[in-house]
Amino acid sequence: EPEVxxxxxxxxxxxxxxxxxxxxxxxxxxxFYWYRQILGQKVEFLVSFYNNEISEKSEIFDDQFSVxxxxxxxxxxxxxxxxLEDSAMYFCASSAEGLAGIAKNIQYFGAGTRLSVL
Amino acid sequence: RKEVEQDPGPFNVPEGxxxxxxxTYSNSASQSFFWYRQDCRKEPKLLMSVYSSGNEDGRxxxxxxxxxxxxxxxxxxxxxxxxxxxxxxxxQRGADGLTFGKGTHLIIQP
Numbered sequence: 621e622p623e624v625x626x627x628x629x630x631x632x633x634x635x636x637x638x639x640x641x642x643x644x645x646x647x648x649x650x651x652f653y654w655y656r657q658i659l660g661q662k663v664e665f666l667v668s669f670y671n672n673e674i675s676e677k678s679e680i681f682d683d684q685f686s687v688x689x690x691x692x693x694x695x696x697x698x699x700x701x702x703x704l705e706d707s708a709m710y711f712c713a714s715s716a717e718g719l720a721g722i723a724k725n726i727q728y729f730g731a732g733t734r735l736s737v738l
Numbered sequence: 739r740k741e742v743e744q745d746p747g748p749f750n751v752p753e754g755x756x757x758x759x760x761x762t763y764s765n766s767a768s769q770s771f772f773w774y775r776q777d778c779r780k781e782p783k784l785l786m787s788v789y790s791s792g793n794e795d796g797r798x799x800x801x802x803x804x805x806x807x808x809x810x811x812x813x814x815x816x817x818x819x820x821x822x823x824x825x826x827x828x829x830q831r832g833a834d835g836l837t838f839g840k841g842t843h844l845i846i847q848p
Contacts (some may be wrong), residue, residue, distance in 0.1 A: 662840070
């Protein structure tokens with residue numbers, strides 16, 4: 621069964637450092653998403669990406685965050701200068717294109733990257 | 739982004755029992771509804787979509803009440819493996835980000 625792959629599974633970084641979280645979405649999917657989940661809290665939407673541009677972002681996704689699809693398979697989330705409060709599980713998700721170019725609404729999630737900011 | 743509210747539980751239920759929980763959503767423009775399951779420190783996994791007419795998948799039945807903005811999940815003949823956190827999820831359009839509830843924690847006891 622095709623799956624969303626995320627690397628690394630755990631990233632430890634010092635406050636103020638830049639991190640890049642990597643995702644390989646399911647191969648025929650065209651819509652990509654990043655979510656985060658702070659320990660003990662709900663899953664929160666960060667950003668959606670389609671056709672090489674951001675289609676929607678939440679208020680959490682401020683200037684320290686950026687996303688990129690550097691090649692045909694990877695989708696990355698960069699956090700420019702990490703803060704203690706960025707410590708969370710980051711999930712990548714993808715969905716397929718349905719009829720008339722509209723995304724199918726079922727999103728498949730990767731296993732996540734646990735980011736620990738010290 | 740509007741909210742999704744769920745009773746966090748935990749619901750402690752004996753194996754074989756029937757358990758039901760529900761959620762409410764505040765965004766009346768929501769169009770798609772789901773139940774996801776999340777095991778401890780794992781990713782959310784789709785359990786089932788929820789349709790206006792209600793739908794069933796094996797031991798699981800989901801109902802949607804658009805007028806009351808209320809979604810329910812019923813689990814029959816519960817198994818130990820059903821122990822997890824059940825996440826109520828809504829979205830407005832296919833490409834939109836999902837809005838998650840905090841989840842209801844279910845513990846099935848032998």
